[in-house]
Amino acid sequence: MTMLAAALLFSACKKDDREQISANGVVILTEGTNCPVIISLDSGLKLAPINPDEENVKPMLIHNKRVAVSYELRDDFVTPCDAEPAKIVKITSSTSN
Numbered sequence: 001m002t003m004l005a006a007a008l009l010f011s012a013c014k015k016d017d018r019e020q021i022s023a024n025g026v027v028i029l030t031e032g033t034n035c036p037v038i039i040s041l042d043s044g045l046k047l048a049p050i051n052p053d054e055e056n057v058k059p060m061l062i063h064n065k066r067v068a069v070s071y072e073l074r075d076d077f078v079t080p081c082d083a084e085p086a087k088i089v090k091i092t093s094s095t096s097n
Contacts, residue, residue: 018072018087024094029063035081037061039069039088046083050074060091068094 025041039047047069051057060067070090077085 018074020070020072020089022068022070024066024068024096027061027063027065027067029061035079035083038081038083039067039086041069046081047071047086047088048079048081048083049088050077050085051087054088057088057091060093066094066096068092068096 023041023043023045025039025047028038028040030036030038035048037049037052039049041047049057049061049071052061068091069088071086071088074085074087079085
């Protein structure tokens with residue numbers, strides 16, 4: 001019983017080691033599709049946010065808005081989009097071209 005409790009305690013405290021990446025890009029909104037929000041990064045990578053309704057993310061999701069975004073790629077999500085599933089950690093307006 002003690003071993004089970006210890007195993008549960010340590011598994012619940014597992015540190016998330018996902019790499020946080022920062023980049024600039026443009027928000028693309030495509031209503032009526034399987035991928036309503038895409039962030040097209042300047043590098044060519046496309047992100048499909050898994051958390052578009054979070055209060056720190058949703059206000060920035062405006063079509064054609066330039067953004068600076070910090071994100072974590074997520075291999076534990078599947079998306080029907082031609083984009084990588086990503087958790088948006090921080091998103092702000094960007095003036096860079």
